[in-house]
Amino acid sequence: MLPSDEVPPAVSDPTPRLPGPVRRLFARPSLSEARYVADILRTETVGGGLLLLGAVAALIWANSPWSGGYEALGRFVPWPGGERFHLDLSLATWAADGLLAIFFFVVGLELKREFVAGDLREPRRAVLPIIAAVGGMTMPAVIYVLINLGSGGDALRGWAIPTATDIAFALAVLAVIGSHLPPALRAFLLTLAVVDDLLAITIIAVFYTTHLEVLPLLGALVPIALFALLVRRGRTRWWLLVPLALLAWALVHASGVHATVAGVLLGFTVPVRPRPGESTGRAEHFEHVWRPLSAGVAVPIFAFFAAGVSLREGGLGAVLTDPVAIGVVAGLVVGKLVGVLGSTYLVARFTRAQLAEDLTWTDMLGLALLAGIGFTVSLLIGDLAFGAGSGRDAHVKAAVLIGSLTSAVLAALVLVRRNAVYRRLHEAETADADGDGIPDVYQRPGHA
Template sequence: MTDPAPRTPPPYRLLSRRSWPEARFLADVLRTETVGGGLLLLGAVVALVWANSPWRSAYAELGGWVPWPGGHALHLDLDLATWAADGLLAIFFFVVGLELKREFVAGDLRDPRRAVLPVVAALGGALLPALCYLAVTLTAGGAGLRGWAIPTATDIAFALAVLAVVSSHLPQGLRAFLLTLAVVDDLFAILIIAVFYTASFHPLPLLGALVAVAAFALLVQRRRTWWWALIPLAVTAWALVHASGVHATVAGVLLGFTVPVLPSRTGAAGLAERLEHRWRPISAGLAVPVFAFFAAGVSLVDADLAGLLTDPVVIGVAAGLVVGKTVGVFGSTYLLARFTRAELDEEITWSDLFGLAVLAGIGFTVSLLIGELAFGAGSVENERVKAAVLIGSLVAAGLATAVLTRRNRAYRRISERESRDSDGDGVPDVYQEETA
């Protein structure tokens, strides 16, 4: 009697559907971010129109107004535009910190096999844009090298707003990948900002900030959610990080990392999920749109358009977003599948992934922030960075729309199947079939 031939294990599926609890949480996140993306676009459009209108001086005066001139001793004599970049974006990065903590503890990044794809894709999507930028600027003489990190970031809200506009019903696996990719991408952006864009460093305020963060952590770990204690501690940590010379938004990430993710013994949702549910609408609906309003207002009145379009910084940023992101995300995913012999989920094609890689070239919020840190707010280079980010993001959005809408009919069929609930129990049939 011959031994039966050993069975070949099934190939690992990339971009497969998540479990129903994860899918439900993901749907809530994407819904909020999509609305926030629409407000972000509105803020950017209003800023562009105002900055190029006869009343453009009023726009500049509003951004340059200092609401607290007496805050010099605490380094808080900031204008409104800086308050939006350093203050409001700390809320955005607090939510990012909560997302990262949740992904590492209870999400895809907890499982090494599922984590490797978004991590590798995000790494390729950060490295290739930086190399594109450096190749362009070095060829042109090396001017503007400090802006190498500008095209490395993906703006998830802007990308989701584009998907909403084109009515694309992307499969749940692709949407989950896009969100996780953006979260890992934000982690790289945080590290880049903290390491490469800290102009001066003062250790004593940073030590004080760590004490405030530790006190915040002590309360949240014990599930003490007293707003009258947590908010003052968070503001203190933010102010001290700002005074230390490290970009103040890093404080938001540190605070987010301290929040426990796993649910308590009572069975209620984890504190990180509850805080994310509470603060994400403020981040997506207020913090990011207001920052976009103050950051996107580039004036093209009397501008040398020929000089703008031939500027190495502009070309480098646009090429990094459109070409670098696409090649980085798609190429790294393809190589991962090739060397690990993994296969795409049966409902997803390589053209779908290519469209998603192009969509990842939409960089806005963090790209504009890094542009300000690299060249200084109000500088000529920063104004050109704004134009480059807008150009690159719009080109990426247009190309992604052209690629993804070709399969929109198939996406609708998949979406209908993923949402069908024949027995009316609140759980789509497809998730019950997978666990049967």
């Protein structure tokens, strides 16, 4: 029997149950939500592959006899005269502060859509991914702090590094081991990552702003407000919006707040609900336009400049004896697992909810391990915590790669055994016997 929101408890279940319908964790998402998630998965999976390609290319170059060329490329300043406007940035910094603003603009669009039209607008659907995301960020931070309490110096500044999940990297792993996860699990992974991104943005803005210039920050509100006004009135010409976005980015950068926050704020201004005569809202339209650029260009280029850590001097031994690196690896591999899986179990335990009938806690174990794949935001926070190019920053990069790879391998070992089951479920869910374009499972009585 296929899962639904209203399924009577099993007769063999000895646990006392309150009368009435049983609450199901990971119930099937709505048809519109399932199609939205599938569209995102296709783009992010390709982007994840490009991200991996950029990271591997950087590692090879940084550890080759020509590593000096890689370092010189990252340090190259294309606009030396931009110091007056805080724009005398190296290529590596442009990738982190500039290109990642596109990534965070898409994140802002995702967040607003989820809270206005997605599953996060419904409290009963939102509570699980929110709690899982909070648990999945709290436990890595706690483990990191416990490992580095006696390290001294600035070690504790890196507490937030293992808290982030890289959805593109995680989906790339899923593409390799099989993309037949049940729709509810895939939607949960995406929603968890969206909430994770919101918390990461808050952490960056609050804890990694070293100095604050109020006037530029207030000034940034003007182009952001004009951007919002034009978008809401349907004036979406690029030559109107792009200059306003660039001005907002430059002012936020000059204020001392990380410039990628400008991307999130701009994304929040885009309306989600379609206007009369429109089939989709502005937010969804902007996502279709900007997500390929974010996943296919911005994030891979950032990965290329951020992942190139040299392991020739001191090797892995030096990395794995640094408490900071140990804390990052343990936070990603153990902290994410305990935080996501543990918080999900507690929600089920205290609400007396049950997993959907085609899922097991083994599936949740694999999903929690996937959440330990941190890359883009983890590397960004590492740069902010210890300074790009520092010795500790190099150890952080290596630790993020090691922790992410370990989580990916462990998740693959768990989920590959379930892939055949997922495939059979997927075939049943997409069957359309009457040819009306709507899967038959969505037309059965009792489907929520």
